[in-house]
Amino acid sequence: MTTEDGTAPEGPPLTFSGAPLPEGTGSERQILQQWLDLQRATLAAKCEDLGDEELRRAAAPPSALTLLGLVRHMTDVERHWFRGMWREEDSAPLYRTPQAPDDDFVVTEADTGEETLAAWRREIARARASAAGRSLDEVATHPRRTGWRMSLRWMYAHMIQEYARHNGHADLLRERIDGKTGF
Secondary structure: OOOOOOOOOOOOOOEEOOEEOOOOOOOHHHHHHHHHHHHHHHHHHHHOOOOHHHHHOOOOOOOOOOHHHHHHHHHHHHHHHHOHHHOOOOOOOOOOOOOOOOHHHOOOOOOOHHHHHHHHHHHHHHHHHHHHOOOOOOEEEOOOOOOOEEEHHHHHHHHHHHHHHHHHHHHHHHHHHHOOOOO
């Protein structure tokens, strides 16, 4: 971002959802990582300052979707794309099964924000570690879809769109819960 005379603006970098706005320059990997981190921070911001009951609330009937369900889903999505695709140990889904593929969205009274958000943050840290040593051109084969291959670059792009789509849901849910909108 520059001023009218082409110089960099004074002051701290712009932030959204507590994360710096992705820079317009840098390597492809830096830009992909920055956009993914912004999307992750946006989901965290949508859950911020809410209690367990609010996080479990299906605030947009007739949908049963909840903020906590979205976090559970993104935990399994992080786990699948950044670790399961590479066949890493301990990368099976936490919340869904082949028999119940949507169970990651389902929450009960026993599910807490503290535990669910901690699991999600652990998966983000593991995803970062898994991706760090790989080239964007490295290719994995999907474990259940024969012949479907994709690069780490594709996985980053997919994760950005997956978060962006669900952050739209989270934005509507949060507004219905307490009226909070935006970042």
